[in-house]
Amino acid sequence: KAGVTQTPRYLIKTRGQQVTLSCSPISGHRSVSWYQQTPGQGLQFLFEYFSETQRNKGNFPGRFSGRQFSNSRSEMNVSTLELGDSALYLCASSLQEGYNEQFFGPGTRLTVL
Amino acid sequence: QKEVEQNSGPLSVPEGAIASLNCTYSDRGSQSFFWYRQYSGKSPELIMSIYSNGDKEDGRFTAQLNKASQYVSLLIRDSQPSDSATYLCAVIGNTDKLIFGTGTRLQVFP
Numbered sequence: 001k002a003g004v005t006q007t008p009r010y011l012i013k014t015r016g017q018q019v020t021l022s023c024s025p026i027s028g029h030r031s032v033s034w035y036q037q038t039p040g041q042g043l044q045f046l047f048e049y050f051s052e053t054q055r056n057k058g059n060f061p062g063r064f065s066g067r068q069f070s071n072s073r074s075e076m077n078v079s080t081l082e083l084g085d086s087a088l089y090l091c092a093s094s095l096q097e098g099y100n101e102q103f104f105g106p107g108t109r110l111t112v113l
Numbered sequence: 114q115k116e117v118e119q120n121s122g123p124l125s126v127p128e129g130a131i132a133s134l135n136c137t138y139s140d141r142g143s144q145s146f147f148w149y150r151q152y153s154g155k156s157p158e159l160i161m162s163i164y165s166n167g168d169k170e171d172g173r174f175t176a177q178l179n180k181a182s183q184y185v186s187l188l189i190r191d192s193q194p195s196d197s198a199t200y201l202c203a204v205i206g207n208t209d210k211l212i213f214g215t216g217t218r219l220q221v222f223p
Contacts, residue, residue: 033211043157043201043213056209090156092211101147102211104156 002027004093004105012111018079021108025072025093031055032074033102034066037088046089049074050097078110086112116140117204119214126221132189134217136202139183145205146178148187151216152198161187192221 005024013019025032034046045058049068066076072093078085088109092102118137126132134148145164149157163169163176163185175188185204189196199216206212 035213042215043203045210045212048210058210088156097209101159101162103159104149107156 004091004103006089006091006105006108008108009106010109010111012113013081014113015081015083017081018077019081019110020075020077021089021091021110023074023076023091023093023105025074025091026103029093029095029103030072031094031097031100031102032068032072033092033094034074034076035090035092036060037090037107038086043090046076048097055097081112083112086110115214116206116212117202117214119200119202119217121215122218123220124217126192126219128192128194128221128223130192130221132192132196132219132221134187134189134200134202134219136185136187136204136214137183138185138202138204138206138212140204140206140208141180141183143180143183143204143206146176146185147203147211148174148176148185149201149203149213150196150198151201157201189219192219194221194223197221 031050033048048056068074088107090107091105094100094102148161151157161176173190177186201216202214
């Protein structure tokens with residue numbers, strides 16, 4: 001069974017631009033969660049989607065948003081990029097929402113100049 | 114107090130020894146606990162999950178959970194240089210969010 005895939009793998013943007021990242025979960029998995037990983041803050045939860053609905057949200061500003069499609073694929077968008085948004089963005093999928101084991105994709109490395 | 118705390122390390126152990134990684138959490142209502150391994154430049158890989166008090170063994174790995182002490186640990190037996198990585202403890206509490214510790218870097222030397 002194929003794992004979680006994320007595109008693009010690397011991205012370079014400038015301040016003020018916006019970016020859209022994509023995640024395809026493991027086949028049959030219906031929950032997708034997004035995380036931001038930086039050296040200083042570690043792994044921080046952004047949001048979780050299940051059945052096209054946002055089920056949970058972390059403590060990030062409204063510039064960070066996401067959505068999930070009927071095939072469980074998910075996208076996250078960051079608008080008005082700031083230098084501090086440079087990070088590894090990780091997507092994880094699980095069978096259902098809540099307490100289940102989550103499996104991570106390879107991540108998208110975003111650099112904001 | 115951080116929600117999930119781990120010693121950042123590095124924890125250095127010789128090849129063949131037992132590596133012991135520890136994690137404490139603050140939310141007493143937490144129900145699900147996970148250990149992830151992350152190699153440098155790679156994404157986290159799930160290696161163990163544990164939901165009830167006691168020990169859970171999987172190959173060379175043993176996860177231990179003590180909810181009364183709010184403590185979860187990971188033992189790696191017969192440590193190998195290939196085990197050298199950062200080990201992340203993660204907990205799902207009452208908020209239903211997966212909260213990660215900052216990780217412990219393990220170094221296994223030949």
